[in-house]
Amino acid sequence: MDGRDWGKFLIPYDQAVEELKVKFKTMRVEMKKREEYSPIEFVTGRVKRVSSILEKAKRLNVPMDKLETGIEDIAGIRIMCQFVADIDQLAELIRARKDMRVLYEKDYIKNNKPSGYRSYHIIVEYPVQTALGMKAILAELQIRTLAMNFWATIEHSLSYKFRGNLPEHIRDRLQSAAEAAFKLDEEMSQIREEIVEAQKLFEDQSSRVSQV
Numbered sequence: 001m002d003g004r005d006w007g008k009f010l011i012p013y014d015q016a017v018e019e020l021k022v023k024f025k026t027m028r029v030e031m032k033k034r035e036e037y038s039p040i041e042f043v044t045g046r047v048k049r050v051s052s053i054l055e056k057a058k059r060l061n062v063p064m065d066k067l068e069t070g071i072e073d074i075a076g077i078r079i080m081c082q083f084v085a086d087i088d089q090l091a092e093l094i095r096a097r098k099d100m101r102v103l104y105e106k107d108y109i110k111n112n113k114p115s116g117y118r119s120y121h122i123i124v125e126y127p128v129q130t131a132l133g134m135k136a137i138l139a140e141l142q143i144r145t146l147a148m149n150f151w152a153t154i155e156h157s158l159s160y161k162f163r164g165n166l167p168e169h170i171r172d173r174l175q176s177a178a179e180a181a182f183k184l185d186e187e188m189s190q191i192r193e194e195i196v197e198a199q200k201l202f203e204d205q206s207s208r209v210s211q212v
């Protein structure tokens with residue numbers, strides 16, 4: 001048993017997730033207004049479950065008094081993009097920000113995981129203003145396309161169901177689904193300009209209708 005007060009421990013992480021969600025959602029709205037296009041499609045976030053923190057600490061041999069530095073994804077933000085190129089653009093915008101500091105990046109798009117997982121991870125240090133003063137915490141920003149997210153969400157639930165030991169036929173299907181998701185991203189990238197143009201037109205028309 002661990003005597004830690006998890007409620008208190010997680011306060012800055014809860015706050016960071018809420019703040020970061022607002023910041024990236026605001027970035028989407030701002031870019032839509034300024035440039036009629038945003039590399040962000042939608043944003044989600046979560047604080048890691050205590051059982052999941054403990055399981056990861058055990059797996060990575062992180063001592064209980066080093067959780068804050070040893071587990072980098074207690075605060076997790078997921079940002080979904082339409083196209084692979086949007087991920088690069090968004091990563092640039094994140095690197096230029098003054099309210100968070102990029103510590104390092106993991107490119108699971110160029111180097112996908114053996115499972116087939118693809119995503120771009122950025123580990124940032126983010127200062128939270130708590131009632132007790134400033135606390136810098138680590139947060140993991142996962143940036144992925146809609147296709148990568150579809151695959152990862154399904155693979156995550158299957159891995160959870162089978163406790164990581166996926167039956168071979170499911171593993172094979174997931175591998176080919178990962179290839180299909182990769183192909184979908186490639187195909188969409190080929191006609192990105194046309195899609196973006198069409199979406200801008202559509203947005204213009206809907207905003208005209210809503211103004212009437």
Ligand code: 0O2
Binds near residue numbers: 048116
């Ligand atoms: P949850 O439920 O969101 O807390 P690890 O994959 O954890 O052994 P590492 O280097 O710590 O290794 O990975 P990293 O880059 O920190 O990424 C951890 C998170 O990335 C995971 O969190 C998932 O959200 C996602 N992820 C990484 N690999 C896979 C994968 O093969 N499939 C899926 N679906 N997601 C993956 P948790 O702790 O698993 O999940």
